[in-house]
Amino acid sequence: MTGxxxxxxxxxxxxxxxxxxxxxxxxxxxxxxxxxxxxxxxGTSPGADSTSGTPPxxxxxxVTPPLSLxxxxxxxxxxxxxxxxxxxxxxxxxxxxxxxDHIARRTAVIxxxxxxxxxxxxxxxxxxxxxxxxxxAVCALAVGLAPAPPAAARETASDGAVKPIDFAVLVDVSxxxxxxxxxxxxxxxxxxxxxxxxxxxxxxxxxxGSAEKPGQQPVREVCSPTVTDEAGRQRLSRCAQQLKDRxxxxxxxxxxxxxxxxxxxxxxxEHGSDTTPKVVFLLTDGKLDVADSPAYGTDPxxxxxxxxKKLRETLDRARREQVQIWPLGFGDGIDxxxxxxxxxxxxxxxxxxxxxxxxRMRVADSATEVDRALHVTFAAARCGDVEEGTSARPPGExxxxxxxxxxxxxxxxxxxxxRVTVTYYDPEDNRVPxxxxxxxxxxxxxxxxGPVEALRVRDPLPGTWRVKLxxxxxxxxxxxxxxxxxxxxxxxxxxxxxxxxxxxxxxxVRVRMQTRRGVAITDxxxxxxxxxxxxxxxxxxxEPVDMTLRDDGEGPDxxxxxxxxxxxxxxxxxxxxxxxxxxxxxxxxxxSDHRPYDTHTAPPDGPRVVADVALDKQSVYPxxxxxxxxxxxxxxxxxxxxxxxxxxxxxxxxxxxxPTTVTVEAGAQxxxxxxxxFGADTALGDIGGQISVVDTTDNGQxxxxxxxxxxxxxxxxxxxxWWDRWWxxxxxxxxxxxxxxxxxxxxxxxxxxxxSLQGLVIEVRREGSGAAPAQLPVRGAGVRxxxxxxxxxxxxxxxxxxxxxxxxxxxxxxxxxxxxxxxLRAPRGREQLLxxxxxxxxxxxLELCVRDERGATRGTAxxxxxxxxxxRTAGGRGSRLDARPGGRRPFxxxxxxxxxxxxxxxxxxxxxxxxxxxxxxxxxxGRVRGGRPRGGTGGAASPSGGTGGYDAAF
Numbered sequence: 001m002t003g004x005x006x007x008x009x010x011x012x013x014x015x016x017x018x019x020x021x022x023x024x025x026x027x028x029x030x031x032x033x034x035x036x037x038x039x040x041x042x043g044t045s046p047g048a049d050s051t052s053g054t055p056p057x058x059x060x061x062x063v064t065p066p067l068s069l070x071x072x073x074x075x076x077x078x079x080x081x082x083x084x085x086x087x088x089x090x091x092x093x094x095x096x097x098x099x100x101d102h103i104a105r106r107t108a109v110i111x112x113x114x115x116x117x118x119x120x121x122x123x124x125x126x127x128x129x130x131x132x133x134x135x136x137a138v139c140a141l142a143v144g145l146a147p148a149p150p151a152a153a154r155e156t157a158s159d160g161a162v163k164p165i166d167f168a169v170l171v172d173v174s175x176x177x178x179x180x181x182x183x184x185x186x187x188x189x190x191x192x193x194x195x196x197x198x199x200x201x202x203x204x205x206x207x208x209g210s211a212e213k214p215g216q217q218p219v220r221e222v223c224s225p226t227v228t229d230e231a232g233r234q235r236l237s238r239c240a241q242q243l244k245d246r247x248x249x250x251x252x253x254x255x256x257x258x259x260x261x262x263x264x265x266x267x268x269x270e271h272g273s274d275t276t277p278k279v280v281f282l283l284t285d286g287k288l289d290v291a292d293s294p295a296y297g298t299d300p301x302x303x304x305x306x307x308x309k310k311l312r313e314t315l316d317r318a319r320r321e322q323v324q325i326w327p328l329g330f331g332d333g334i335d336x337x338x339x340x341x342x343x344x345x346x347x348x349x350x351x352x353x354x355x356x357x358x359x360r361m362r363v364a365d366s367a368t369e370v371d372r373a374l375h376v377t378f379a380a381a382r383c384g385d386v387e388e389g390t391s392a393r394p395p396g397e398x399x400x401x402x403x404x405x406x407x408x409x410x411x412x413x414x415x416x417x418x419r420v421t422v423t424y425y426d427p428e429d430n431r432v433p434x435x436x437x438x439x440x441x442x443x444x445x446x447x448x449x450g451p452v453e454a455l456r457v458r459d460p461l462p463g464t465w466r467v468k469l470x471x472x473x474x475x476x477x478x479x480x481x482x483x484x485x486x487x488x489x490x491x492x493x494x495x496x497x498x499x500x501x502x503x504x505x506x507x508x509v510r511v512r513m514q515t516r517r518g519v520a521i522t523d524x525x526x527x528x529x530x531x532x533x534x535x536x537x538x539x540x541x542x543e544p545v546d547m548t549l550r551d552d553g554e555g556p557d558x559x560x561x562x563x564x565x566x567x568x569x570x571x572x573x574x575x576x577x578x579x580x581x582x583x584x585x586x587x588x589x590x591x592s593d594h595r596p597y598d599t600h601t602a603p604p605d606g607p608r609v610v611a612d613v614a615l616d617k618q619s620v621y622p623x624x625x626x627x628x629x630x631x632x633x634x635x636x637x638x639x640x641x642x643x644x645x646x647x648x649x650x651x652x653x654x655x656x657x658x659p660t661t662v663t664v665e666a667g668a669q670x671x672x673x674x675x676x677x678f679g680a681d682t683a684l685g686d687i688g689g690q691i692s693v694v695d696t697t698d699n700g701q702x703x704x705x706x707x708x709x710x711x712x713x714x715x716x717x718x719x720x721x722w723w724d725r726w727w728x729x730x731x732x733x734x735x736x737x738x739x740x741x742x743x744x745x746x747x748x749x750x751x752x753x754x755x756s757l758q759g760l761v762i763e764v765r766r767e768g769s770g771a772a773p774a775q776l777p778v779r780g781a782g783v784r785x786x787x788x789x790x791x792x793x794x795x796x797x798x799x800x801x802x803x804x805x806x807x808x809x810x811x812x813x814x815x816x817x818x819x820x821x822x823x824l825r826a827p828r829g830r831e832q833l834l835x836x837x838x839x840x841x842x843x844x845x846l847e848l849c850v851r852d853e854r855g856a857t858r859g860t861a862x863x864x865x866x867x868x869x870x871x872r873t874a875g876g877r878g879s880r881l882d883a884r885p886g887g888r889r890p891f892x893x894x895x896x897x898x899x900x901x902x903x904x905x906x907x908x909x910x911x912x913x914x915x916x917x918x919x920x921x922x923x924x925x926g927r928v929r930g931g932r933p934r935g936g937t938g939g940a941a942s943p944s945g946g947t948g949g950y951d952a953a954f
Contacts, residue, residue: 162408162487163591164200165277165382166225168264169193172284173246174209175253181330184370185283186243187451188328191374192281193236194447194454195485197384197408202227203236204267207243210254212292218259220251225267254289257342258310261325265318279381280318282327282342286335286361315345322347326381328373329363336363351383371414371481379485385589389482394420394469398482404462405526405590407515409486412454413467416478420471422448424455427463440683460486488590490515492583493648493690494534494597499702500607503575508556509534511549511565511583512707513592514648514688522686522709524551524561530587532565538601539577545569549583564707575601599702608636609664611693611704615676621715623680630672630693630704634664640697644674646708649689654679657691676708684712755816757783759853762814764790764799767847776801777853778814786814792844799846814850822850 169189173182193203205223210216223239226232242248261280268278288307290296296303296310318325325346327339339361351357357380364370379386389400394415402409413422424432424445432438432455434445442458467482490513501507511532513521521527536545547567553560556568571579579599585592615628634640641663646655656677664670676691686709693704716724723730757778765773778786787804789811804811813825822834826842834840839847 161200162198162489163276164198164202165196165279166202166268166271167279167281167381168204168206168267170260170264170280170282170284171205171207171243172209172255172282173207173243173251174255174289176255176285176287176289177330181285182244182246184330184364188283188330188364188370188374189240189281190447190450190452191371191412191414192378194452194456195375195378195410195412196228196382197410197456197485197487199228199444199456202271204264205236205240205243206260206263206267207251208256208260208263209251210256210290210293211259211295212252212254215250216252217250218252218254218256218293218295219263221263221267225271252293254291254293255284255287256290256293256307257284257288257338258307258314261311261314261318261342265314265321265323268323269321274322277382278321278323278347280323280325280346281377281381282325282339283330284327284339285333286327286329286339287333288335288338311342312345315342318346319348322349324349324359324381326359326377327361328377329361330370334363336361339363351380356380357383371483375412375483375485379589382487383589383591384485384487387484387486389467389484391479391481392469393479394471394476396469396480398467398469398480399464400467400482400484401464402457402460402462402484402486403488403526404523405488405490405515405521406460406462406486407489408458409460409484410454410456411465411467411482411484412452413480413482414452415469415480416451417471417475418449418451419475420469420478420480422453422480423468423470425466425468426461427465428461429466432457486589488515488587490521490585490590490592491648492532492585492592492595493688493707494581494583494595495690495705495707496581496597496599498602498607498610499704500599500602501571501579502602502604502606503540503571504573505571506568507571508566508568509536509547509549509581509583510556510707511585512563512688513585521688522563524563527551527563527587530585530590532583532585534567534581534583536569536571536579536581538572538575538579540574541572542574545572571601577601606635607703609634609640609642609695609698609703611642613691613693613704613706615691615706615708615710618709619711619713620678621713622678622682622684623715625675625677626710627673627675628691628706630662630674632662632664632670632672632693632704634666634668634670637666638697639663639665640695642703643694643696645692645694646676647690647692649687653687653689654682655687655689661696676710678710678712682712684714686711754820755784755818756781757786757814757816760786760814761851761853762786762788762801762848763851764801764842764846764848766792766799767841767845771798773849774799774801776803784815787811788814790842790846790848792842792846824848 169192171182171185171189177185189205202225203223204221204225206219206221208219211218220242222242223236226236228236260282264280268280288304288311290303290307291300293303293307296306315325323346325342327342329336329339343359343361346359348358356376359381362373362377364373375386378384387401387403390398392398398413400411402411411424415422424443426432426439426441428439430439432441432443434448435443437443439461441460444456445453446456447453465484469480493512493514495510497508497510498505511534513527513530513532515521532549534547534549536547547569549565549567550557551561551563551565555566557564557566577600579601581597582594583592583597584594610633612631613628614630615626617626620626630644632642641661643661644657644659646657649655656679658675658677659672662670662672678687689708691706691708692702695701695703758781760778762776762778763773765771776788787807789802789804789809791800791802807813810827812827815823817823823831824834824840825831832840834850839849841847
């Protein structure tokens with residue numbers, strides 16, 4: 001604004017004075033200035049908006065020079081880069097959701113004395129030193145919510161920016177609130193300001209009380225309507241400081257709601273647009289107190305009655321002028337009925353499909369409730385949504401999640417103590433700057449020197465954000481809390497099958513949603529609660545055709561929950577030319593555009609040219625390409641030239657399609673391969689868009705299209721590339737190596753088992769004695785050499801066996817040779833082979849044999865003759881090691897073997913006695929019949945079990 005001492009010039013809201021011609025007449029006002037497209041060179045014409053066919057315009061009368069405006073609405077083909085929404089990208093250099101080099105440019109400075117061809121950039125100014133905590137809070141409220149100028153306010157979601165709001169913060173500074181409650185109001189104002197997600201909003205901050213004596217006033221506008229650019233936010237920070245000084249405000253001690261609301265409605269109605277939401281945040285204890293205000297009458301009763309009447313009139317006016325009132329109560333003894341009446345008395349419009357978005361009063365009973373209530377109130381007022389985060393004391397870390405569908409957000413940290421320092425990290429663990437752009441997002445931190453701090457993010461990376469807290473000693477007592485308020489701006493991509501339908505033909509319309517970065521939303525969870533509708537209009541229509549699109553896998557929808565909505569409809573028989581489809585989506589916290597899809601009806605015999613488009617694969621590396629096929633049918637009598645193009649892509653995408661033109665001869669069908677190349681700087685994530693085939697011979701009519709959804713994944717490393725090529729050989733080689741290793745291990749185990757002495761039992765007895773032998777079992781799987789001693793006793797005494805750890809002295813040594821045979825070395829003797837089929841004679845009339853317990857526990861006789869009692873050999877063809885368990889003990893023993901008889905083809909039949917001796921028949925064989933010795937009949941086993949021969953260990 002112009003100060004009182006400034007030279008005369010136009011005010012910020014004055015109209016541009018007309019120029020005069022040389023003849024003295026008024027020159028016609030210039031054309032509205034067309035803002036240059038950010039990607040074009042100075043002097044070139046901006047890209048036309050694909051929806052209306054005309055470029056966006058901004059009229060300058062309301063602007064005080066020099067004031068920088070945001071860029072105009074973008075066309076559907078001018079989007080920023082995409083980010084992964086439907087599925088997580090592979091981790092690599094960075095997540096697919098982090099898109100680089102995105103910046104919202106300020107493209108023009110509109111000065112009334114500059115011709116439309118002129119263009120200047122306003123130099124960016126760094127924020128000045130932060131104000132005090134309470135002041136910064138109120139300031140921030142105004143800053144964050146500052147509205148856009150009227151022209152900007154008329155922009156819809158199709159411009160790629162979240163809509164601004166015009167708001168006023170009414171702060172009750174009357175004596176009915178304590179100083180502590182007033183401080184809470186100041187913090188509340190700060191939080192609202194910090195949480196605002198649009199930098200085109202406009203804010204007014206007003207303190208109010210009453211006027212009870214000369215020199216007092218009921219309201220004081222400490223911050224006039226201010227656009228919240230960087231300079232405006234600093235101004236709001238400074239002017240909001242005056243709220244803390246009750247005496248300096250010259251405001252009386254009462255509470256004059258009519259005067260406060262009238263001031264707010266006046267300010268919101270001065271420069272607002274019919275399409276820009278108008279909101280009043282009323283921070284008070286809800287007690288109307290004008291008993292001592294002479295403006296309302298001569299006595300307290302009449303004053304209260306007149307003030308109540310004036311309040312009703314003001315609320316009626318607010319409803320007519322579409323001003324919402326959101327009361328938030330503080331303090332003790334709150335008049336809930338009064339707050340509820342003010343919320344209901346204003347404008348009652350709500351957000352589509354957003355529960356709780358109708359104005360209502362809320363009461364904050366505690367500090368924790370204040371924080372939560374303010375976030376909920378603010379989000380509901382601006383049709384956004386809130387994500388609850390965590391709490392912790394510094395030093396510590398907070399976390400909050402921003403959903404992929406969010407395109408604008410504000411991460412607020414209620415830290416209470418200005419000395420607490422906050423650092424922000426995105427989901428890719430990048431430390432984000434306080435101001436500027438990085439990793440595809442734009443950042444702006446405010447409130448760092450106050451009790452509430454916020455990071456406003458445009459195009460935030462979806463996922464879990466980390467907030468690191470630090471504070472010096474003595475400032476770590478208060479827990480900090482983080483929350484995120486967000487809103488999503490979506491664009492609709494529409495396709496029609498067939499592209500040019502005939503009148504009366506059944507057709508299918510499909511709609512896919514994508515963010516302003518051109519990111520296709522492929523995760524149905526991100527579209528929970530979404531309602532998609534479409535309206536078909538055109539030449540010859542008696543009435544529009546309305547339809548509801550579904551993603552349930554039924555009817556025309558090919559697959560459920562693929563985030564691609566479809567509906568089937570019939571083109572009216574009366575349709576005769578242009579057709580237009582407009583899709584619309586409604587969801588909590590999300591706004592969408594109303595982009596039209598234009599086509600026309602086909603002749604009765606069908607379209608002359610049709611193109612079918614299909615992609616070969618759905619993933620690519622940066623710098624790679626994907627292939628596809630286009631099949632063209634030309635049923636016309638002349639050749640047609642088709643142009644392939646990509647649309648609905650991010651603004652700075654480096655995608656290219658080749659070839660760009662194809663000519664198809666008359667009456668021919670042609671199959672054309674094409675490629676879509678991705679630049680090496682393509683960001684990771686899901687790229688969304690469409691491949692469009694346009695017939696240049698037929699006035700640019702679209703004859704075919706296909707949705708483009710390609711996942712850009714990190715480029716693989718050398719090892720990954722090798723694996724992709726040779727994985728089959730690696731798997732086969734690994735399987736062979738495992739098999740070979742298993743075979744070697746089996747052989748080693750078998751060899752070790754053969755040499756192991758585990759399971760053997762050494763037995764010693766006196767020759768010819770029927771007494772039980774002395775036994776010494778060998779224990780331990782790794783025993784390959786066994787040392788023991790034999791004590792024969794005196795005379796006919798019973799021998800004993802003792803194990804020794806090493807050789808020497810009177811120690812015997814037992815081991816297996818490489819062929820599995822048992823070897824024994826006596827003390828001071830030579831190595832001996834334990835005989836098969838008999839004991840080994842020792843000194844002092846002792847004999848030794850070795851029995852194998854393993855054979856006793858695992859075998860069943862595979863031999864032809866081995867029974868329980870028998871001769872010294874258990875059948876000629878029987879296996880010694882695998883003989884039946886019965887009759888194994890070489891000295892008679894107590895085996896549980898059964899009686900048996902066997903005939904041996906070799907020598908030694910005979911009847912076995914209990915001690916293994918031949919008691920019946922000859923031990924050297926049976927009778928000879930036919931020149932062949934025949935074995936004798938095996939003897940019956942004794943009650944304690946027959947003997948099975950001496951060679952059980954072999």
